[in-house]
Amino acid sequence: CEASFGSQEISLRRDDFQSHGLPEMVVGVLGGGQLGRMMCQAASQMAIKVIVLDPLEGCPASAVAHEHVIGSFTDNDAIEEFAKRCDVLTVEIEHVDADTLEKLEKRGVDCEPKASTIRIIQDKYLQKVHFARHGIPLPEFTQIDDLESAKRAGELFGYPLMIKSKRLAYDGRGNSVAKSPEELSSAVSALGGYDRGLYVEKYAPFIKELAVIVARGRDSSILCYPVVETIHKENICHIVKAPAYVSWKVRSLATDVACKAISSLEGAGVFAVELFLTGDGQILLNEVAPRPHNSGHHTIESCFTSQFEQHLRAVVGLPLGDPSMKTPAAIMYNLLGEDEGEDGFQLAHKLIGRALRIPGASVHWYDKPEMRKQRKMGHVTLVGPSMGILEARLNTLLSDESLDFH
Ligand code: ATP
Ligand code: MG
Ligand code: MG
Numbered sequence: 001c002e003a004s005f006g007s008q009e010i011s012l013r014r015d016d017f018q019s020h021g022l023p024e025m026v027v028g029v030l031g032g033g034q035l036g037r038m039m040c041q042a043a044s045q046m047a048i049k050v051i052v053l054d055p056l057e058g059c060p061a062s063a064v065a066h067e068h069v070i071g072s073f074t075d076n077d078a079i080e081e082f083a084k085r086c087d088v089l090t091v092e093i094e095h096v097d098a099d100t101l102e103k104l105e106k107r108g109v110d111c112e113p114k115a116s117t118i119r120i121i122q123d124k125y126l127q128k129v130h131f132a133r134h135g136i137p138l139p140e141f142t143q144i145d146d147l148e149s150a151k152r153a154g155e156l157f158g159y160p161l162m163i164k165s166k167r168l169a170y171d172g173r174g175n176s177v178a179k180s181p182e183e184l185s186s187a188v189s190a191l192g193g194y195d196r197g198l199y200v201e202k203y204a205p206f207i208k209e210l211a212v213i214v215a216r217g218r219d220s221s222i223l224c225y226p227v228v229e230t231i232h233k234e235n236i237c238h239i240v241k242a243p244a245y246v247s248w249k250v251r252s253l254a255t256d257v258a259c260k261a262i263s264s265l266e267g268a269g270v271f272a273v274e275l276f277l278t279g280d281g282q283i284l285l286n287e288v289a290p291r292p293h294n295s296g297h298h299t300i301e302s303c304f305t306s307q308f309e310q311h312l313r314a315v316v317g318l319p320l321g322d323p324s325m326k327t328p329a330a331i332m333y334n335l336l337g338e339d340e341g342e343d344g345f346q347l348a349h350k351l352i353g354r355a356l357r358i359p360g361a362s363v364h365w366y367d368k369p370e371m372r373k374q375r376k377m378g379h380v381t382l383v384g385p386s387m388g389i390l391e392a393r394l395n396t397l398l399s400d401e402s403l404d405f406h
Contacts, residue, residue, distance in 0.1 A: 022046055025316050028053065028086030030073035031093035032061035034366040034376060035292050035308075038300070039092060040064040042308035048316065052092075053082045060366040061092075076100045083109050090269060090315045092291055094122045095168055112218070112315040113267025113290045120265065121290045124174075125166040125199040134264040136257060137284050139276070140202040145194055150184045157202035163187050166197040171374070172235020177203075204284055206276035210244050211295035212258035215310045218268045218317045223310075225303065225323040227254045230274070230295050233336075236374055237294045239394075240332040241387065242302060242325065246277065253283045261285055268314040270307050272296060294334070294376070299323075301362050301381045302330035327383040331390045333397065335365075337375040344371035348378065351397065358393050360384045 027043065029036050032054030040061050043050040051067040052059070062068035069085075071078030073096040080100065083089055088110045089101070101115035111118075120130045128141045140157055144150045154161050159181070165174035178187040191198060209232065213225040229244040230237050244251070258273035265271070265288070272293030274286040296307035305313070305321025313320055338347045348371070355361045365378040380397065382390045 022048060022318070025049070025087040026051060026066075026085060027312065027315060028082055028089045029061070029065075030079065030082075030089065030091045030096045032056070032059035032065065032068060033092060034060045034364075034368075034378075035092035036061035037064055037366060038297070038306075038308045038364070039292065039311060040066070042306055043312055045309070046312070048312055050312075051082075051085060053078065056369075058369050060368055063367060073097065076103075080104065088112055088315050090291075090311070091118065094118055094290055095170075096122075098122060111267070113265065113269045113271070117265040117267050117290050121288055123166050123197075124164055124169060124287060125197075127287065128199070128201075130264065131261055131285055131288075134260070136261050136264070137282065139204045139284055139286075141199055143199045144188075147184060147188075150178075150188065150200065151181055153200045154178070154181050154184065157200065160203045161187075162201040162203050163191060164199055164201060165191050166199055171237075171376075172232075175235055204276040204286070205278055206284075207279050208244070208246065208277040209286070210246070210250075210254050210275040210277055210283070211240075211293070212254055212273045212275070213270055213293060213296040213299070213307050213310075213323070214258050214262040214273060215270045215307075215314055215320050215323060216262060216268055217314050217320045221320060222259055222262065223320050223323050224255050224259060225296060225299060225307070226325055227251045228295050228298070234374065236334070236336060236376075238334050238336065240295050240298055240330075242298045242330040242332075245387065250277060250281060250283070253281075257283050257285060261288055265290070268317075270296070270311040270314065294332075294379075297364070297379050298330040298332040298381050298383075300364075301383050302327045328385055329383070329387040329390050331382045331387075331394050333380045333382070333394060334376055335378040335380065337371045337373050337377050339371070340373060341371060344373070344377075351380075352378070354397050355380045358382065358397055360390075360393070361397070 027050045029052045032052040037060040040050045049066040052061045052065045053069050055072045098119040161178045163176045176187040176190045178184045209230045215223045226243040228242040231239040262271045272289040276284040292307045300306040360383045362381045384390045
């Protein structure tokens with residue numbers, strides 16, 4: 001896993017390169033949210049052309065992409081048309097039409113990561129089956145089709161029981177907890193019923209949530225970013241601390257599990273591996289994202305190669321960059337929508353105003369046209385000499401008195 005850095009060869013022919021030595025390739029990204037936006041920002045630094053496919057006019061990536069094509073990443077025709085203009089296709093969201101990607105691959109279109117990877121990841125149940133087969137430690141899980149099977153699962157795994165929707169989940173929308181057998185029906189209804197396609201997981205008694213970003217090049221070389229701690233608020237990633245404050249043994253186990261999980265998937269790019277650390281030092285895999293991830297936003301300021309640059313390097317076939325940290329510590333704080341509409345914007349602007357006064361703080365605002373409660377609107381990254389100092393600075397950012405801080 002700690003693959004040697006810098007030993008890879010560029011495998012492209014000389015005439016594939018532009019005058020500055022970087023490949024003349026158009027990277028097509030399915031999805032134009034904040035991840036697409038930050039990918040475009042990294043691309044512009046290296047003059048790599050990124051075009052994005054997203055149905056929303058004014059989507060976060062539209063202002064920074066080489067071009068924004070308006071269309072749906074779940075629509076066969078839109079993807080096929082889009083693909084004609086790209087040398088390589090990649091994703092910033094896993095909920096894309098995997099059938100179309102598979103079809104395109106058969107016709108020789110280059111998709112990174114591969115359609116098979118997207119297909120496995122976008123169905124969380126299939127994902128769990130896949131990783132279990134590859135010997136990755138996971139919370140126990142089983143499919144449920146009706147109240148009977150849900151009750152049986154409850155007896156087997158105990159309560160609280162985590163009920164999850166197989167598809168289209170993000171930010172915890174798709175998760176529901178039943179604290180007792182009596183709560184099963186309402187927890188299932190909250191997810192839209194059994195027809196939605198549900199499964200259950202044994203509740204993981206974690207003491208910390210960790211995450212590892214793993215990068216894989218087209219030559220299958222693998223590099224891992226430092227293990228981070230993710231802190232969730234109501235199922236949504238809220239704070240990320242890098243590096244995670246855990247023992248060397250836990251760091252190494254988390255990195256090994258993450259590498260092993262990603263080695264079982266096909267294609268190039270960065271992947272995020274979300275993990276649970278239990279009280280007895282076990283590492284269990286929660287889920288994998290086949291793309292840059294919220295737990296890797298800190299890398300923009302804190303690592304030699306950001307996850308976004310790394311993803312581009314990987315998909316176009318450049319050597320992977322150094323994933324190690326260039327600052328001793330980093331904290332990422334998500335700016336989540338506090339309120340609908342104008343009030344929400346005012347609260348966010350107040351926080352940004354404070355962040356701008358804090359040493360080592362960088363503000364990212366995704367420019368989403370609408371504010372919604374709990375929506376990821378932006379983030380602030382703090383870098384500095386120690387985690388203790390950064391925690392104090394985060395407290396300053398979040399305390400009301402800090403408005404007077406100069
Ligand atoms: P995202 O894709 O935004 O990370 P998601 O909607 O796919 O989120 P999950 O990652 O499955 O949702 O779960 C969200 C959070 O819920 C986890 O980060 C964790 O805090 C909690 N959680 C999920 N599964 C379990 C489990 N089996 N036991 C205990 N807590 C869990
Ligand atoms: Mg998820
Ligand atoms: Mg998750």
